[in-house]
Amino acid sequence: MAGIIMFAGFALLLIIGVPIALSLGVSTTAAIALDPEITVKVNTVAQRIFGGLDSTSIMAIAFFVLAGNLMTKGGISRRICDFARSIVGGVRGGMAITLVLACAFFAALSGSAPATVIAIGTILYGEMCKMGYPEDRTAGLLVVSGGLGPIIPPSIIMVVYATMTGASVGDMFKAGMGIGIGITAVLVLVVIVFAHKEHWPKDEVHFNLKTFLVDFVKAIPALMLPIIILGGIYSGILTATESSAIAVVWSLIAGLFIYRELHFSDLFNIFIESAKSSAMTLFIIATSTAFAWLFAYAGISAKLVNFVVNMNLSPAMFCLLVAIILLIFGTFLEGIATAVLLVPVLWPIAQALGINVIHFGMIVSIANVVGTMTPPVAVNIFSAASVTKLPMGKIVHGQWPFFIGYVGFFFLVVLIPKLSLFLL
Numbered sequence: 001m002a003g004i005i006m007f008a009g010f011a012l013l014l015i016i017g018v019p020i021a022l023s024l025g026v027s028t029t030a031a032i033a034l035d036p037e038i039t040v041k042v043n044t045v046a047q048r049i050f051g052g053l054d055s056t057s058i059m060a061i062a063f064f065v066l067a068g069n070l071m072t073k074g075g076i077s078r079r080i081c082d083f084a085r086s087i088v089g090g091v092r093g094g095m096a097i098t099l100v101l102a103c104a105f106f107a108a109l110s111g112s113a114p115a116t117v118i119a120i121g122t123i124l125y126g127e128m129c130k131m132g133y134p135e136d137r138t139a140g141l142l143v144v145s146g147g148l149g150p151i152i153p154p155s156i157i158m159v160v161y162a163t164m165t166g167a168s169v170g171d172m173f174k175a176g177m178g179i180g181i182g183i184t185a186v187l188v189l190v191v192i193v194f195a196h197k198e199h200w201p202k203d204e205v206h207f208n209l210k211t212f213l214v215d216f217v218k219a220i221p222a223l224m225l226p227i228i229i230l231g232g233i234y235s236g237i238l239t240a241t242e243s244s245a246i247a248v249v250w251s252l253i254a255g256l257f258i259y260r261e262l263h264f265s266d267l268f269n270i271f272i273e274s275a276k277s278s279a280m281t282l283f284i285i286a287t288s289t290a291f292a293w294l295f296a297y298a299g300i301s302a303k304l305v306n307f308v309v310n311m312n313l314s315p316a317m318f319c320l321l322v323a324i325i326l327l328i329f330g331t332f333l334e335g336i337a338t339a340v341l342l343v344p345v346l347w348p349i350a351q352a353l354g355i356n357v358i359h360f361g362m363i364v365s366i367a368n369v370v371g372t373m374t375p376p377v378a379v380n381i382f383s384a385a386s387v388t389k390l391p392m393g394k395i396v397h398g399q400w401p402f403f404i405g406y407v408g409f410f411f412l413v414v415l416i417p418k419l420s421l422f423l424l
Helices: 004-017 020-034 044-052 057-073 077-088 092-109 111-133 135-148 156-165 169-199 208-233 240-258 264-297 299-309 315-330 337-350 357-371 379-388 392-415
Strands: none
Touching: 004 020, 004 111, 004 264, 044 264, 057 077, 057 092, 057 111, 057 208, 057 315, 077 092, 077 111, 077 135, 077 208, 077 240, 092 111, 092 135, 092 169, 092 208, 092 392, 111 135, 111 379, 135 169, 135 379, 135 392, 156 169, 156 337, 156 357, 169 208, 169 240, 169 357, 169 379, 169 392, 208 337, 240 337, 264 299, 264 337, 264 392, 299 337, 315 337, 315 392, 337 357, 357 392, 379 392
16 A cells, blocks of 8 residues: 555656655655554654765765866866867868767766756857758757766766665766767767768868867866766775765866866855755655655565566566666656666666666666656756757757667667676
8 A cells, every 4th residue: 555655646746746855755754644554653754864865975966066067167168179179170070079079078077967968068059050050950969968978977877876776886987987988989970970961061170289289288177077086986095975075176276276267256156056956866865765765664675576576587678678667757757866766666676686786777877868858858958958049849850860879879788788897
């Protein structure tokens, strides 16, 4: 009965417009109050909510959000775009390749898909349209390339997943690096094909060693960030949380004193904006912890595990089923909400089937990114619409070839665990 109350209550509250975090908390409380078989007191929900945030790893989320906002406002994204453009040279579709590479570089700084879309789109979209690139294709490419944000480390969704399952954040980041490079290569390949098929313009800026070196030197403060973050984690010197805090400090130094595009007067608004974004994410994690705990306490998790194990599904078939479930949920739930709702339910089953925790984490992470590109809840499309001023329908139409490439690579990751594990 508890499971019915929890999921029915959660669905009903979502339908009437109650925020996700409150829907999780209220449905959990209702299940305890209404199911006579649940013997714990209602105040246990509050204890579990606070317990859900009692982790140093979760602090990394707030720091990465703040670092991303500081980088967006501090001139780092423009140097990244200039450096990416200097690499490509005067090939057909060169600016589109620049957009993909710039998103990949910025992904290694921000860990957020919407932040990547806005930061890179603001700089490149208008210029590309003036050069003659199709508006819908450019906006669509921006949406899908922005999906590199949560895959190439650092990644907020990977920190959330590691917190829930006990997986190593460092190993998640290593796996994400390999997969992110693979997705980048796929997107560049699709760009090259469509650039010739639809006769996109050539970039006027040809490769020049001197220009490349100048842009590289200007981008060094920005490129230092992933070295600091990932180098600290992989070497064992820093935890993910400590690396995220250092990323904030370096973002401040780069924005205020090196690029000088960030001013002390900007900091208050940046801190407030970052606090709001972090609070929403942390509130969802906190209430979902209580939801997941009751799910296990009521014995529902054990029943699900036994049911799926008795179906004799192979690990590959189960992973494929999970991928489809996550993609469906991703169309109407925000990515982190999907993860915190479903991972506590699905991971015990995956564990019973012998599925590697990092491989499963990559499935969860990439599926959540795909959700940012699929209406009606598609934060990447909303972000691109705010930058490009195009209607959502036109953006969705323009993104389909890149979206197919992204999803195709995702299913390769689902079915071939070595794609997630070869860097470990």
